[in-house]
Amino acid sequence: MLKTNIEPVIDRILHVAIEVFAEYGFRDTTVREICNRANVNVASVNYYFRSKEGLYTQALAFAFHEANQLYPQDSILNKTLAPEKRLSLFIDNFLHKLMDDSHLGLHSKLITREIADPTNALNGIIATAIAPQIALLKEIIQPLLGTITDETIAHRCLLSILGQCLMFKHSRSIIDHLYPELIADDLAIKNCAEHITQFSIIALTQIAHQPKKTS
Amino acid sequence: MLKTNIEPVIDRILHVAIEVFAEYGFRDTTVREICNRANVNVASVNYYFRSKEGLYTQALAFAFHEANQLYPQDSILNKTLAPEKRLSLFIDNFLHKLMDDSHLGLHSKLITREIADPTNALNGIIATAIAPQIALLKEIIQPLLGTITDETIAHRCLLSILGQCLMFKHSRSIIDHLYPELIADDLAIKNCAEHITQFSIIALTQIAHQPKKTS
DNA sequence: ACTTGTATTAAACAATTGTTTGAAATTATA
DNA sequence: TATAATTTCAAACAATTGTTTAATACAAGT
Numbered sequence: 001m002l003k004t005n006i007e008p009v010i011d012r013i014l015h016v017a018i019e020v021f022a023e024y025g026f027r028d029t030t031v032r033e034i035c036n037r038a039n040v041n042v043a044s045v046n047y048y049f050r051s052k053e054g055l056y057t058q059a060l061a062f063a064f065h066e067a068n069q070l071y072p073q074d075s076i077l078n079k080t081l082a083p084e085k086r087l088s089l090f091i092d093n094f095l096h097k098l099m100d101d102s103h104l105g106l107h108s109k110l111i112t113r114e115i116a117d118p119t120n121a122l123n124g125i126i127a128t129a130i131a132p133q134i135a136l137l138k139e140i141i142q143p144l145l146g147t148i149t150d151e152t153i154a155h156r157c158l159l160s161i162l163g164q165c166l167m168f169k170h171s172r173s174i175i176d177h178l179y180p181e182l183i184a185d186d187l188a189i190k191n192c193a194e195h196i197t198q199f200s201i202i203a204l205t206q207i208a209h210q211p212k213k214t215s
Numbered sequence: 216m217l218k219t220n221i222e223p224v225i226d227r228i229l230h231v232a233i234e235v236f237a238e239y240g241f242r243d244t245t246v247r248e249i250c251n252r253a254n255v256n257v258a259s260v261n262y263y264f265r266s267k268e269g270l271y272t273q274a275l276a277f278a279f280h281e282a283n284q285l286y287p288q289d290s291i292l293n294k295t296l297a298p299e300k301r302l303s304l305f306i307d308n309f310l311h312k313l314m315d316d317s318h319l320g321l322h323s324k325l326i327t328r329e330i331a332d333p334t335n336a337l338n339g340i341i342a343t344a345i346a347p348q349i350a351l352l353k354e355i356i357q358p359l360l361g362t363i364t365d366e367t368i369a370h371r372c373l374l375s376i377l378g379q380c381l382m383f384k385h386s387r388s389i390i391d392h393l394y395p396e397l398i399a400d401d402l403a404i405k406n407c408a409e410h411i412t413q414f415s416i417i418a419l420t421q422i423a424h425q426p427k428k429t430s
Numbered sequence: 431a432c433t434t435g436t437a438t439t440a441a442a443c444a445a446t447t448g449t450t451t452g453a454a455a456t457t458a459t460a
Numbered sequence: 461t462a463t464a465a466t467t468t469c470a471a472a473c474a475a476t477t478g479t480t481t482a483a484t485a486c487a488a489g490t
Contacts, residue, residue, distance in 0.1 A: 045479090046478080047438085116331050116388075126392050152397065163386070170385045192371060207417070257448090
């Protein structure tokens with residue numbers, strides 16, 4: 001019998017699962033669709049992963065593992081760089097990861113799906129993938145906020161930056177409809193990243209110098 | 216026979232449908248769940264709305280109708296107000312609409328669901344509910360951007376503002392987990408709206424005075 | 431070669447779901 | 461009131477889906 005793929009069955013299922021779950025979400029995904037694409041029998045999912053939910057959990061973990069390998073953030077972690085530069089790198093890296101239409105986009109699609117419509121895998125995702133990123137961003141913007149020590153203000157600034165980036169993922173359909181030129185190609189996306197960086201640095205430094213009344 | 220509700224069957228179904236579709240999304244919603252909550256027979260959905268999808272479409276339209284009645288934007292439309300004030304009103308109105316946990320939250324949940332995971336009802340939603348809002352916001356920030364006429368820059372600023380607001384809707388689960396105090400009560404939300412307003416006005420005016428190189 | 435443990439498969443199962451049906455109940459109309 | 465139209469209902473239908481089963485194929489170890 002002809003094997004269309006020499007990759008082990010488990011790996012094939014996992015890869016395809018990431019693809020399909022990202023595309024359709026957990027509920028809209030059928031194990032038969034996964035198995036067809038992976039060229040394996042329907043029973044394989046239950047044989048190797050106990051259940052559809054088991055596969056989903058493992059697919060998420062697998063996606064994180066891959067993403068961390070493929071998208072290192074070494075330069076961002078370099079604390080000797082100016083905070084403005086680090087923020088610029090962070091946003092550019094984040095935005096490109098979000099907009100990647102090929103492989104990495106699936107990973108972020110899986111995450112944003114979980115965020116917008118949580119299953120019971122959410123807690124794990126927050127701890128594993130999200131909290132560290134947010135902690136990093138917080139560390140980056142801390143010096144930009146200067147003397148401001150109010151945690152609440154810092155957290156709202158965090159959300160301002162993340163929201164500007166995530167807009168391009170979760171509201172992609174809107175942008176495609178109304179302003180497709182903003183994300184037409186890699187350069188356009190880079191310009192968006194620069195915009196978000198500029199927008200945020202201006203606001204952060206200004207807030208640092210004239211804090212409004214405490215909340 | 217005891218009628219638990221004097222509201223006409225059609226209206227009961229529509230109201231409940233908004234509720235359930237917002238909570239579970241189109242696919243995860245069963246017509247039986249809707250009919251149980253509305254205390255009507257399962258066949259009623261097909262009798263009155265042809266199909267589940269027909270009900271979904273009409274529920275969306277109905278939700279828009281309601282929302283427009285309940286959340287008027289009169290003051291925002293007042294062009295004699297200072298643009299800063301109008302932007303402040305817009306953001307406050309928008310954020311409260313998004314965070315409303317009772318009735319209006321369902322309406323925005325329905326929309327953000329469609330945005331994040333479009334069905335073929337999306338086109339209609341964009342034209343009916345989204346584009347007008349974006350046009351209004353664009354009109355508001357135009358004077359803040361002063362001499363800048365580059366549409367691209369204006370559009371990116373639009374997305375920056377919207378992204379900051381929408382963050383609280385689509386990433387609600389994250390905020391609940393990590394920074395619940397930011398959205399603990401109405402006052403906290405109001406402070407978030409003020410933050411977004413401040414953050415955005417600072418950036419907009421600064422960008423207006425020192426535009427970066429054209430994209 | 432034989433045995434044992436693992437993989438793979440087609441088929442069936444049980445539950446769910448959107449939809450249809452045809453009769454009964456209700457309301458409107460003449 | 462009698463007739464017609466509409467609404468409501470329980471039941472059934474057909475398709476889909478996650479999961480299980482039991483037989484078969486394969487591989488490894490002795």
